[in-house]
Structure formats: C-alpha cells, structure tokens
Amino acid sequence: MAQTNGCPDCQRINEVLSRVGDRWSVLIVISLAQYGVLRFNELKRHLGISQRMLSLTLREMERDGLVSRTYYPTIPPKVEYALTPLGDSFREPVTAIGLWALENLPNIDSARARYDEDAEKEPKSA
Template sequence: MRELGGADVYLRNCASRNVLSLLSNKWLCLVVGVLSQGPARFGELRRRLDGITQKMLTQTLREMERAGLVDRRVYPTTPPRVEYSLTALGAEVEALMGSIRLWSEEHMDEIASARAAYDERASRAVEPL
C-alpha cells in the first residue's frame, strides 16, 4: 500500500502503528470485554478487572476515550455518577478483541504445555554430538 500512499504499519512513522500500539494493550482488551456487556461505572470495571490498579484503569479509559472507543457520561448527581460505554468504533474493536480472548481461553493449555516443554529442553545441559 505504500506505493499507493496508504497506511503501512511496517513503517516506523506510519500513524497506523499508533493504532496497533493502542490495541495491543492487555487492559484495553479486557476493558472492551467488560463494556461489551453494557455500560459500567469505574468501580464496577475495577472490581471486574482483577489486578488492574486505579491508575492503570484511569489511563486506559482516558486513552480509549481519546481514541473514540469509549464514551464517558457524567450524570449530575451528588457525588457525580460516571458511566463508560463503548462507542460504535469501540464495538468494532470488541469483535476483534473477543476473538483474541476466545482464542486465548481455548488454547491456554496448549501454550502452557509448549512453554513447559521448551523450559525443560532449555534446562538440560548441552550434550556434544
């Protein structure tokens, strides 16, 4: 596509690399999964995403909002109630991330076995032929 003036993710200065970098964030993938089930408040997201820190969740949500993947809605209550939901663009990303999550869950045992076999081979002393 480079010859046609389009995107080429393999070029270091191509803007599509920024998109790829955004989508490769594991927390983004997991936030998208939770929000695919409907709008959620910050506390709900934090409870559902075991292991995420408040700081990381805040950064992830801001980045997603900035990229147009998440809509942040503030309700005029005391204290203010904030809800996050996927935008149409975020819903498209959910289709991709959902496939990745499913593949990960379906193949986690195979990956674990392959890693264990590799580690076993790597731990053995090198024997001369």
C-alpha cells in the first residue's frame, strides 16, 4: 500500500473508523453490550432509528465481524443480533466515548449557546 503523508495505513484506518465511529454503530454496540442479544425491532425501538438505516448499519457491522446475526425460521421469522468477540472488544472504547458525551453535555450546551449568541452579534455579510 502506498504511503500517504508519512502514514502508511491511514486509508485503512479511515475505513475502519468510518464504520466503527458512526453514531449508529456506536449506539448499536452500546445497546447490545447493555442488553445482550436483541431482536431487530427491539434495537429499532431502543435507538429510534429508521428500519432502512438499522438494516444497512447491521449489515455492515456483520460484514466487519462486530455483530452476529441469528435467523430463526419461525412464523413470523425471528432475527437476533449480538456482539461478536471482536464487537465486545470494542465495547470499552465505545462506553468511554458514550460516558464522555453524557458527562460533557452541559459543557457542550453552554459552548453552543455562546457560539450562537456570538454569531448573532456578528454583522451579516452580503
């Protein structure tokens, strides 16, 4: 692989981070870590995500080896998702990010309010 600006693996790292760093993947990992095995509609309900986005995200996470999908040929069909050992190894950093977000919500809200207030004071450009 060609070296890019002194970082021989940056493109590969970017590929992984774009999958594991998107908000839905992070929230799916947190949900499965907290509840264990969940059915598709349970995940959908927990996350408030569209069916299409959940399907796409779960498919990519399964492809990357982060979640396992178990299909039961019942009527109606039942599909369950769980973290794989690789997905479980991702739980600790995701939990840390989630906790950081929760702990810093007041600081982020204050920063946004200051920014918006300052932006309103600036003269509008033509």
